[in-house]
Amino acid sequence: EDKVVQSPLSLVVHEGDTVTLNCSYEVTNFRSLLWYKQEKKAPTFLFMLTSSGIEKKSGRLSSILDKKELFSILNITATQTGDSAVYLCAVAPAGFAGGTSYGKLTFGQGTILTVHP
Amino acid sequence: DAGITQSPRHKVTETGTPVTLRCHQTENHRYMYWYRQDPGHGLRLIHYSYGVKDTDKGEVSDGYSVSRSKTEDFLLTLESATSSQTSVYFCAIQGERVGETQYFGPGTRLLVL
Numbered sequence: 522e523d524k525v526v527q528s529p530l531s532l533v534v535h536e537g538d539t540v541t542l543n544c545s546y547e548v549t550n551f552r553s554l555l556w557y558k559q560e561k562k563a564p565t566f567l568f569m570l571t572s573s574g575i576e577k578k579s580g581r582l583s584s585i586l587d588k589k590e591l592f593s594i595l596n597i598t599a600t601q602t603g604d605s606a607v608y609l610c611a612v613a614p615a616g617f618a619g620g621t622s623y624g625k626l627t628f629g630q631g632t633i634l635t636v637h638p
Numbered sequence: 639d640a641g642i643t644q645s646p647r648h649k650v651t652e653t654g655t656p657v658t659l660r661c662h663q664t665e666n667h668r669y670m671y672w673y674r675q676d677p678g679h680g681l682r683l684i685h686y687s688y689g690v691k692d693t694d695k696g697e698v699s700d701g702y703s704v705s706r707s708k709t710e711d712f713l714l715t716l717e718s719a720t721s722s723q724t725s726v727y728f729c730a731i732q733g734e735r736v737g738e739t740q741y742f743g744p745g746t747r748l749l750v751l
Contacts, residue, residue, distance in 0.1 A: 525680075555739060563728060563742035564681070609680060624669050624732045624740060625696065628680035 523548045527610050527629035535637050538600050542632045544610030545592040554586055554593050555626070557609040564609055567595070600636045607631040641665050642743035644729050650749045657716040659746050661729030663709075669732040670712040671740065672696075672704060674725040681728065687712055719750045 524547045534540055546554065553571040557564035568577045570586035570593060577584050581600075586593045597604055611626040641664030651657050661670060669688055673681040673696075683696030685704040693704050701723060703715045716723055729743040 527680075563744050566739045566741070569739055611681075624671065625683060625686065626671075626681075626740065627697075628673075628682070630678055630680045 523612065523614070523627040525610055525612055525627050525629035527608075527632050529632060530630060531633040531635070533635045533637065534600055536601055538636075539596065539598045540600060540634065542595040542597075542608050542610075542634070543592060544595070544629055546610075546612045546627075546629075547591065548612045548614065548627070550615035551588070552613045552615040555611045555613065556584055556593070556595050557611065559607040559609060559631070560605070567608075597634075600634075602636050602638055605634055605636045607633050642729060642731055642741060644727075644743040644746050646746060647744065648747045650751065651719050652751050653720055654718050657719050657748065657750075659714045659716075659727055659729075659748070661712045661714070661743055663712075663731045665731055665733070665741075666709060667731040667733045668709075669734070669740075670706065671730040671732070672702075672712065672714045673728045673730065674698065674723075675728060675745075676725050684714065684727075716748075719748075721750050724748060724750045 526545050528543045553569050555569050556567040558567055568584045573588040581598045584595045609631045610629040643662045645660045671686040672684040675681050682698045684702050685696050687693045687706040705713045727746045730740040732738055732740045
């Protein structure tokens with residue numbers, strides 16, 4: 522059974538701090554790892570990581586994947602109150618687009634990030 | 639935002655009654671998914687569809703059925719609602735291009751009394 526574990530489960534910081542969120546996984550056939558942000562509504566896509574060691578960056582957010590050690594981290598620098606959200610990690614199984622297993626994501630429990638002013 | 643809507647957005651029902659939730663997309667995407675979200679569990683896949691009339695079970699499919707008679711609509715039915723099915727339900731869609739990610743609908747809050 523595929524398994525995704527996120528840590529910490531919750532985190533409280535002050536504006537300007539840097540945070541690191543962790544995601545470890547055990548997946549039979551790995552294709553990619555995805556990060557989503559959820560703010561009291563639908564999850565919104567942040568990053569998709571497929572290759573080890575290649576950092577993906579978007580503004581103050583960045584993420585990297587280690588396929589040997591089976592984990593990913595999501596970094597947020599200079600946090601703002603608007604970063605307060607649940608951050609979800611998910612893994613996607615190998616399979617070709619058009620295949621029946623395509624897109625069967627397994628999610629972690631999420632990390633609740635609270636940023637105080 | 640991807641063109642996904644869910645209806646109803648909120649529903650209160652009683653134990654034992656059937657409930658149908660609707661997911662509608664305007665993106666013409668092949669893949670559609672139903673998830674439930676509960677505290678401490680993240681998102682868990684209930685059922686998914688890989689084409690019209692092609693569906694399969696996910697991780698937590700007991701007590702749920704789905705139907706997809708046309709590309710744009712994916713229905714989730716709770717055959718006889720139980721209090722354990724109180725949850726927030728999200729629909730997601732995904733295209734076929736390699737690397738395509740999933741886009742989520744706004745969610746439906748269901749309370750089973």
